[in-house]
Amino acid sequence: MRFSLYSLVLLFSTSLSAQTLKLSLPQAIDLALENNITLKNQYLSRIANKLDLQLAEDEFAVQYNAGAQSRYNSSYNEQRYDSVQNTLSTGASWRNQYGGQMSLSLNQNKYQAEQQADQYQNSIGLSYSQPLLKGAGKKAATANLTQARQQEVLNQLSMRRNLSSLISRVIFSYRNLLLAQQSLKIVELSLARANEKASNNRALLAAGRISNSVLVESLTDQANQKLSFQRSQYQYERSKLDFLQLLRLDKQADARLELDADLTTVEPELNLVELLHLAFANRPDYQQAKIDLELAKLDLYQAKDQADWRLDLDMSYNKLVSGERFEHYSGLDQGDYQVALKLEIPIDDMSSDNRVYKAQISLYQSANQLKELERNIELDVAEQKKKIEMSWQELLLSEQYLTYTQLQLETEQEKVQSGLSSNFQLVSYQNQLVSAQRDYLSAKINYLNLLTELDNLVGQDITKWQVDLSRSQNANIKQIRDYKIAD
Template sequence: MKCSKRNILKKGVGWAATLALVLLLGAGTALGQGEAQNDLPLLPGGGVGKARDMSLPDAVFLVVRGNTSIENAYLDRVVQKFGLEVEEHKFKPDVTFDSSLVRTGTDDDDETDGFSYNTDSNDTQFQARASVSELVPTGAQFTFSWEFDKTSGDTSGSYSSDDDSTSNTWSIQMQQPLLRGGGIDVNMASVRQARITEQQNILALKGTLIDAVTTTIYDYRSFLESARQVAIVLRSLNRAYQLLEENKALIAAGRMAKSDLVQSQSNLANQRIAYQQTLNDVQQARLELLRTLNLNKNTKIKPTEMLKLPEVLPTNKQALALAYANQPAYLQAKLVLESSKQDLILAKNNMLWDLNLLVNYNRTDTNSNDQGNSNETNWSAGLYLSIPVYGQPRLSRQAQLLSARSNLLKARNSLRQSNENLQIDVDNGLRDLNIKREQVKLSREALRLSQLQLQNEQEKLKYGRSSNFQVVSYQLDLANAENTLLTAEVDYLNSLVALDQTLGTTLNTWRIAFKTQRKSAEKKVWDR
């Protein structure tokens, strides 16, 4: 039955949502059917006070909110977004204005042939300039400038005069490249590249979030697994203690040799050693999780998640459709190819001659007490050609063209390789899931048989039909079976997380609203 790509995506997203519910609302066992998380032992940890219950969704929320790598990524996004705004301003006007006010004075005393002359002069000059320049998508540069200059002179003393002058000049210039640098496709290339870079930056941010969430899930499950292993060892320790007490009773009744007690005592000692080791393991896992969550190392937490294994998995077709739409690395490869195409457009255009059409028009109005009023108008239009016939400029442009062609070919190869890698990763992920699901089923059956085997052997021991050594061996087998099932279930769930990461759907699965900007980061960077 054929399905459209849109339907495949809908089904894939539906699977991701179903998987999220399974992971978030999980309720199952690794330590025995029907066992609740409240059966976990109280774990020693840093700090004082009651341990804080933490579910897996709690941990995911905390890492998204407070992880240092994520916070730094959002700080970078402020600068990256502004860089796009700068490039998109390319075809908007640039306006400048400057002015000056200068006053000068001179005092001149002169004596000639017995006569004294005194002259004082004061000049005031005010200048103002403004210009508006705008680049249009064809490559044409339009510039309008205006300049106002007013000079006031006042001379007093033996000779008095007033000299005021005003000039007002404005000009319009247009320069249009006809070959190199001309054309909409060429001038829009840098803007398109900036937009591609923005998409790459957003994908990089998404990848940072996915990696942080994935690491958190792994760390949380490692902590949970270590805590469950403590519970397993405690039960093994309890069984070893009960066996020792039963052995003592059998010895007192004359039904067991006293020398057989050594086996039970040795087993009890080994279980105590294992208990100490698991306590160390759980503390290491706790600290690693706290580091990922950016929480104080003395924070006492208790994992409350229960393990439930989903039975419904996506098909290969559904998984690939999701990966093509969401996988950051694959989407990055596609963007690199698009960016390389823009580089080649610019490099090819850069090989053309410089042929520009230049048009100027300016007018100056002057008003002076001495020279009267005058108006002057000038205009010009012409073509200007520059050809790099031979030498470094031409070789440099040719090197850029060769580099652009090479980068485009490499980008195509990388995209093809990325596509193949993605298909292989999806195949491996789904196959690994199916194998691990089968391992869980086999581990559950092995645990059931191990429990039954130990019960039968304990009954035999009561009637003298089994040895103490055999019972101890079956107790160890039961503990190993419990640990094997726990590891199998955690590995299976972690394989789901790894597949989510491969597909790029981690944020969808955990219902994390992906935001390309954070207002808190913008306030910090802009210092608002």
């Protein structure tokens, strides 16, 4: 984020005291990203996602275990006989990235009985199992880890999509409010002119300088301007409430908003090849589709691997000795060794074949979806480029029309002063100017919105608005301790 939360709170605490909210577009985006409940919940989900990834990463770490047991026995055979058996155990296991599984166990038993010396029985065990067909190899052994890492990337991309969507909504809502605000000002000025004109005509009629029909014309225009003002005011209040709700500032619905937006427009210089390159490199949904295809390939590999024969090499060593401590053991060559080859051949296993067929179908579907998405991106970006270029031409024409309308009104005012035209005609040109002003403003907002849509289409809105992704990428369990429920 470009602004710290503290600075934003300070900004609003100062402005709220005067019941005025001063907001630039970047500030509005930051507030929305900070306050949006959906994003807050997704940040919490990201913490859970990180835990899932950490669990998958620990699959090949050494796992330790320890245990203890104390058992009291009391038996009767002509007399009562009591004994106590204490057992201590510890062990470790480790799975390598080629499917092998190794485990080590150490156990010590201490046996205490009445009128007998303490007896010790210790054991050591070491085993290793290596698959040679099903589950063998690095790709098969690390498939779960690969899926977990890819899922983490998918979660990050999902977060980017939600951020992009929210940014676009805020921008459109901000500009929609700005349009309503500026339109209200235009109509307000027009109403002021109509009120002044009606007031002057009443005075002129009382002085006998104009006819009653001229006054009726001005009163008709005044009523029309009042209606337009009322509608524009409602549209502004509706747009303001929608905007404040999006930022979760709707408690300040009665406050006055001061929007500081840059409405500067420049002629577009758009290169379709560069735009498509940006889209394929940055769009989250396209990156997600590519990962889905890779995961489908991995699913097919796993399905074929599970349908394979099982051939495992098992080796183990065990030694059981008496003695209080392990260093009293004699040589390892006196222990028990075992080496075994285990073969399992599936016969008429329809379930495995079914999994392979389904995985193959899913792979084809993922490939088709990726191709279709590529095609849609190419069409959408090309279409958006045309819309922007056309909108620019409309903006130029609306600006030209506004200029001519202003000149026309000035000319008509000179005619009225010279007695060569009527007030009715002047009012008509004034209303035409108001319409031209609003059309020009709408054309400018529409052009800027199309550029925003293009940013979203090519996936560069997050970069453009300098959104900080570290909170999502660095999510961890420690953040739960400091979490506060939103008001």
